[in-house]
Amino acid sequence: MITRWAALSAVVLVCAVEFVQTADAQEFRDFPSSGSRIEFLQSRYRGNQGMEAMVSVQGRYSVIGGTVDSDFNVSYSDLFKNSLGVMAEGTLLFPVGPKWKIGPYLSLGWDSYDGKTFTDDIGDTLAPDKLDMTSFLVGVRSVYDLGQHFTLDGHMGLGAAHSSKVGGVATLSGVPMDVTVFKSSTAFAWDLGTRFAYQVGPVVFDAGFGVRIQGAPKNADLDFNSGPIVTFEIEFGVGVCF
Secondary structure, three states: OHHHHHHHHHHHHHHHHHHHHHHHHHHHHHHHHHHHHHHHHHHHHOOOOOEEEEEEEEEEEEEEOOEEOOOOOOOOHEEEEEEEEEEEEEEEEEEEEOEEEEEEEEEEEEEEEEEEOOOOOOOEEEEEEEEEEEEEEEEEEEEEEEEEEEEEEEEEEEEEEOOOOEEEEEEEEEEEEEEEEOOOEEEEEEEEEEEEEEEEEEEEEEEEEOOOOEOOEEEOOOOOHHHHHHHEEEEEEEEEEE
């Protein structure tokens, strides 16, 4: 009896294997050209890859905004120039459909905003030093496969941003004096953005834009009524997938 069941099981297994092979062969023959067959095999391979990891470096141009003092209509752009910055990211992506991937990411960024002289309505001036900011964000990224090696992603992160101490010179009634404009401080940060990417093998080139909001730096010698810093960013980067 055991021998009969073993023989029957072997026959069923052989028939199942032949059925799967026949179905795969038929599906493969449905593509008219060798190029289409190659793309088909690549898509099947990508679909079974599972998790994907990526590390990237982004260069960015940040336009600073937000209100330093609403009572006197002074903005951060009155005190600081726009900035060039850099950011490093690490991302894990998991497939959630034929074309979608989603997963967490970490980013560490640095920006430096040179100061510029602000003159008020009565001729008093404030010339701050540069403002350095370091940000650390944790968030979620979703990636949509557009085909032909192109992808579109959207990401949102939360975290913290550290602002450096900012000194400067205030000139009141023609008398200059050294002041501390802002203390060194850390505040919340929030980032939202999108990128368009092109992948060549494991290398990814991308470009995008976004907005970042972070808490106001702490006041020092000057009693500002400061609001959050808002920056608009244009980004260009390169990454490697694993």
